Amino acid sequence: MDLFMSAPRGTRDILSPEVEKWHYLEDQIRKYCRLYAYSEIRPPIFEHTELFLRGVGETTDIVQKEMYSFQDRAERWLTLRPEATASTVRAYLENKLYAQPQPVKLYYMGPMFRYDRPQAGRYRQFYQFGVEVIGAGEPAADAEVILLAVHLFAHLGLKNLEVHLNSIGCPACRGAYRAKLLDYLSQHIEGLCRDCQARYQHNPLRVLDCKQEGCRGIAQGAPEFGAYLCAECKEHFAQVQAYLGDLGVKYQLNPSLVRGLDYYTKTVFEIISRELGAQGTICGGGRYDGLVEECGGQPTPGVGFALGMERLLLTLENSGIELPGLEPLDVFVASIGAGVQGPAFGILYELRRHSIRADKDYLGRSLKAQMKQAHRYGAPFVILVGEEELARDVVILREMATGKQAEVPLGEISQRILALMGGMEDER
RNA sequence: GUGAAUGUAGCUCAGCCGGUAGAGCACCAGAUUGUGGCUCUGGGAGUCGCGGGUUCGAGUCCCGUCAUUCACCCCA
Numbered sequence: 140m141d142l143f144m145s146a147p148r149g150t151r152d153i154l155s156p157e158v159e160k161w162h163y164l165e166d167q168i169r170k171y172c173r174l175y176a177y178s179e180i181r182p183p184i185f186e187h188t189e190l191f192l193r194g195v196g197e198t199t200d201i202v203q204k205e206m207y208s209f210q211d212r213a214e215r216w217l218t219l220r221p222e223a224t225a226s227t228v229r230a231y232l233e234n235k236l237y238a239q240p241q242p243v244k245l246y247y248m249g250p251m252f253r254y255d256r257p258q259a260g261r262y263r264q265f266y267q268f269g270v271e272v273i274g275a276g277e278p279a280a281d282a283e284v285i286l287l288a289v290h291l292f293a294h295l296g297l298k299n300l301e302v303h304l305n306s307i308g309c310p311a312c313r314g315a316y317r318a319k320l321l322d323y324l325s326q327h328i329e330g331l332c333r334d335c336q337a338r339y340q341h342n343p344l345r346v347l348d349c350k351q352e353g354c355r356g357i358a359q360g361a362p363e364f365g366a367y368l369c370a371e372c373k374e375h376f377a378q379v380q381a382y383l384g385d386l387g388v389k390y391q392l393n394p395s396l397v398r399g400l401d402y403y404t405k406t407v408f409e410i411i412s413r414e415l416g417a418q419g420t421i422c423g424g425g426r427y428d429g430l431v432e433e434c435g436g437q438p439t440p441g442v443g444f445a446l447g448m449e450r451l452l453l454t455l456e457n458s459g460i461e462l463p464g465l466e467p468l469d470v471f472v473a474s475i476g477a478g479v480q481g482p483a484f485g486i487l488y489e490l491r492r493h494s495i496r497a498d499k500d501y502l503g504r505s506l507k508a509q510m511k512q513a514h515r516y517g518a519p520f521v522i523l524v525g526e527e528e529l530a531r532d533v534v535i536l537r538e539m540a541t542g543k544q545a546e547v548p549l550g551e552i553s554q555r556i557l558a559l560m561g562g563m564e565d566e567r
Numbered sequence: 568g569u570g571a572a573u574g575u576a577g578c579u580c581a582g583c584c585g586g587u588a589g590a591g592c593a594c595c596a597g598a599u600u601g602u603g604g605c606u607c608u609g610g611g612a613g614u615c616g617c618g619g620g621u622u623c624g625a626g627u628c629c630c631g632u633c634a635u636u637c638a639c640c641c642c643a
Contacts, residue, residue, distance in 0.1 A: 145616095148634070200641055204568075222643085251643075256568080259636065260643080267643060334640075350639085399642065409642095420643060447643030475601050508595085510603040525601065539603070 149255070149263025160452060160462040164295075165248060168268050171291045175283065177246040177270055182226035184250065188216040193433055194225030196401025198341045205253040219252035224402070224427065224443060225434070227271045232436045241274030248448075259453070260418035266448035269424075273431065276440030278375050281406045281426060282382035284442050288410055288422050289388050295451075296460045300421070301411045302390035304383075306376040307344065307397065308368050309404050310429065316367035317343060327357045347395040364394060372405055379406050402427040406442065412450070414457035421454055422446040467517025470556060472499040473509040475525040483524040486534065486552060490522075493553040495560075514539065520556055522547075 146152060153161060172179070188208050195201050207219040220226055227245055230236070236243045248268045255261060270287060272280045285302065292300055307313060320343050324331070328339060332351040339346060347358045368376065383390055390408075398407045407425035415421070424444025431439035455462060470490055474483035483499060490497040498516065500509045506523075513521045523535040523544075533546040536555060547555050 145634075205641080253642080255641070256639095257635080258638085261641090262643095265643065269643090417638065418642075423643065445643060450643060473602075505596090506602055507597095508603095512603085514603040521602080523602070527601090535602090537602075542603090544602090 147263070149257040149261075151262070156464045157452075159465050161448070163463050164448065164451065167295065168246075168248065168291065171287060171294070172246045172270065175244075175270075175287050177244040177287075180227060180230060180245040180247050181249070182220070182223060182230050182247065185217045185219050186226055186229065188218040190225050190229055190434070191218050191221060194228065194402060194430060195222065199399055199401055201253065201400070205255050207252045207254060221253045222251055222400070222445060223247050223249070223267065223269055224271060224400075224430070224441075224445070227443075228273065228430050228434050228436075228441065231273050231431065231439075232434060237274065237436065237439065242280065243273045244270070245273070246270040258418060260415050260447070260450045262449060267445045268448060269443060269445035271441060271443035273441040274439055275442070276428060278378035278406075279382055280440075281375075281379045281442050282386070282388075284424065284444055285383060285390075285408055286386060286388060288424075288444055288446065292410070292421075295455060297412075297454060297458060299413065300454075301413075302383075302388065303393040303396050303409045303411060304380070304390045305393050305396040305407050306364070306368060306372060306405050307403060307407055307425075308364065308372045312367055312369035312372055313404075315369075316362070316364050319362045319367065320344070320346075323361050324357070330354075330357055342397075342399075344397045345399070348397050358395065375405055398423065398425060402430040402433070404428045408444070412454040412457075414454050415450060418450065420447070421450045466496065467519070468498055468513075469495045469518065469560060470497040470520045470522060471509070471513030471516060471518040472497060472522045472524060473506060473513065474499065475506050475523060477503070478526055479524045479529055482529055486522060486524060486549075490553055490556070493557060495553060495556055520559065522552065 169179075188206070191206060192202055197203075201221045206221055208216060209218075210216055227247065231243060246269065249266065250264050251267050252264055254263060257263060270284060272284060285304075289300075289302065308316065321339070324339055324343060324346060328336065330353050331339065331346065332349065332354055335346045335349050335351070335354050338349070346354060347361060349355065349358065365373075380390075393409075396407055396409060398409075403425040405426040405428065408423070409420045410422040411419045412421050413419065422444055424442070426440070426442040428438075428440040430441060431437070452462075472483050472487050472490070474480055487497055487499050500512060504512070510521065519539055521537045521539060523537060525535065528534055528546065532549050534549065534552065535544050536547045536552070537544045538559070
């Protein structure tokens with residue numbers, strides 16, 4: 140196939156019957172956001188590149204090698220958003236949301252873009268749902284955000300998800316810990332893998348998360364961050380855990396959970412599925428108390444998460460959870476003979492005006508073929524429009540399940556079907 | 568960015584030591600001309616991912632390329 144005839148690498152088309160599952164998920168997500176009193180924000184898909192450099196952090200993998208950046212005709216540097224927290228914070232400042240009652244609780248849903256090697260559960264254009272609570276530094280806000288995700292997952296029927304929790308402290312205590320860690324690692328530098336020798340330079344905390352045999356051994360002996368958290372961070376983390384514990388949210392402490400974005404402070408968490416292989420993180424997030432200030436605002440705390448829609452769908456599928464698919468048709472209108480096309484089309488419109496989901500054949504096919512089509516669409520009723528009947532101002536109404544047919548006057552079609560559909564509702 | 572596997576009809580796949588492509592499902596049509604689900608019969612379909620090489624001849628061997636998948640990396 141010619142290159143231009145296939146979607147770019149790491150992108151794809153989402154079609155029925157999959158798209159109906161997306162609709163369902165999106166509906167449930169909106170329902171839960173409403174329940175938790177979050178309002179939607181729809182930031183632009185691209186932003187000034189500078190926003191991500193400052194917000195996400197110059198040393199992160201996202202900024203260094205995964206951004207889709209380009210210049211527009213006026214030579215502005217723009218970037219397709221790789222995540223939406225930076226945009227949300229920008230919008231918070233630009234729209235002066237700090238002047239509204241705090242905290243501001245927002246959610247977003249939409250495509251993100253990262254130039255990365257595609258893999259199961261990893262795309263270059265992928266969809267995230269995320270929430271942000273800006274203006275609340277209390278541990279309860281951390282707990283609420285985690286609870287929202289956990290609650291939603293439970294509602295969708297997911298079990299056996301792991302909530303991993305850690306605290307990476309504030310700039311003050313992280314600095315102190317970082318110094319200790321660097322000191323320790325410098326004594327074992329020759330034992331680290333090549334990647335970790337690089338991490339030692341720009342993000343030593345990540346060494347703790349390395350999966351290489353040698354690095355793991357060294358990480359085992361590294362000083363524990365927990366011991367270096369300042370009093371405030373320690374107390375904050377303890378309260379987050381207390382809230383979650385009181386609500387019965389199961390979680391596990393994971394000291395090696397670091398996360399790759401620069402803006403995180405204090406609480407970080409991931410929700411992981413074992414059904415996904417290597418890309419097991421469905422949901423990741425944490426607190427970012429320095430980000431608003433970094434973007435030019437007053438010091439303002441924030442906490443949130445992002446959830447990968449494709450990974451969520453994949454986990455649901457691998458867990459054997461069936462999501463609602465394509466809705467069946469209510470009525471199929473079959474026409475017999477070319478002369479009745481006009482009246483058949485009129486009846487179709489009449490049904491639709493009564494909110495009855497209906498369709499007909501458009502290829503001039505045989506009645507037999509039309510019946511097959513009606514069956515395939517799952518229509519419980521078929522209206523047969525024939526010349527003989529039309530001459531007497533009636534049509535035939537066929538109930539597919541039983542094969543029973545009856546003549547119905549033209550003017551009573553919709554009411555008759557609505558009555559029958561109501562009857563079926565009652566039986567459920 | 569690194570390593571590996573895969574790439575044949577819409578879908579799932581078969582195709583032996585190289586000899587000019589097959590099955591099932593799906594789709595379409597028919598089985599006394601105005602009726603679905605079962606059955607039967609027939610039909611349309613593929614430049615064997617793309618490009619090059621070896622060979623008398625390549626889906627089958629070699630190289631490149633693109634894509635998918637898996638692992639690394641990273642994260643959603």
